[in-house]
Amino acid sequence: METKSLTLIQAINEGMKTMLTEDENTLILGEDIGKNGGVFRATVDLQEEFGEKRVIDTPLSEAGFVGGAVGMALNGLRPIVEIQFLGFIYPAFEQIATHVTRIRTRTMGHYSIPMVIRAPFGAGVRSPEIHSDSVEALFTHLPGIKVVCPSTAYDAKGLLIASIEDPDPVLFLEPMRLYRGERNDVPSAKYSIELGKGERIQEGEDVTVLAWGAMIPVALKAAEQMKEQSVSCDVIDLRTLYPLDKDIIADSVQKTGRVVIVHEAHATGGVGSEITSVINDTAFLYLKAPIERVTGFDVPIPLFSLENEYLPTPGRVANAINKVITF
Secondary structure, three states: OOEEEEOHHHHHHHHHHHHHHHOOOEEEEEOOOOOOOOOOOOOOOHHHHHOOOOEEEOOOOHHHHHHHHHHHHHOOOEEEEEOOOHHHOHHHHHHHHHHHOOHHHHOOOOOOOOOEEEEEEOOOOOOOOOOOOOOHHHHHOOOOOEEEOOOOHHHHHHHHHHHHHOOOOEEEEEEHHHOOOOOEEEEOOOOOOOOOOOEEEEOOOOEEEEEOOOHHHHHHHHHHHHHHHOOOEEEEEOOEEEOOOHHHHHHHHHHHOOEEEEEEEEOOOOHHHHHHHHHHHHHHHHOOOOOEEEEEOOOOOOOHHHHHHHOOOHHHHHHHHHHHHOO
């Protein structure tokens, strides 16, 4: 199979290009995505290839173009909406919570909303206020929309294609800290990765480390540090935050009996709390130590000089691993 060495942002572009080519009902809309190719250049060259009617520059109105995408999806199109930063999605939250997530139920299954909302998120790139928010938990509380977050270029293309083909809405979170990081060999042909399935990216016996997005490299670095102490970590990339892959969580925790959950979102009400509930339901009697969470703090994400103090680090994760090992 022919492959290309791509960054995560290039793989996202490839995924959209694949679907624009295959399905004339697929289109993209958002701010500055056409002539400028998007603020991160995720849509670069797509308007030139597919035209202004399929790669549409919109006004600065998240509520407006997300609401417009609802009408498109109801009438047989498959819109891909780009939100420039997840922190800019709040004006559209009413459309998402009131319409995007409810149409299938409201119409008793007669209509669905096959749309994808793409949004860069997370800290670590020195963005201004509101640009670095990690509020994925707000959307995992809304039945009717899937929440997906890749951490590699290979996963990004496969998960995005699966999201576009899904008959229901998907919030596709893109960790901008990883946009131009490591490259992966990505198949040139179309492929998809099933939504709702996590992946074990490192096999281990002593501690389960659960993470997603930009926290995957952090978790892997911590796991590497722990090898010096002869501690092996079972590192799980959840990939989909709603619905969670409860089977892979339970399987790993029942094997190791110790758990560290890593996310950069605020601690209170974060997805880590829901994961803890899943473990209590499926593997409580296997636990050898209390579950540890390594997260951001319950403060607005700080600006440049303190950003690194906010984010989980390999050192903080390693300390949590040591804590559950020595309990």
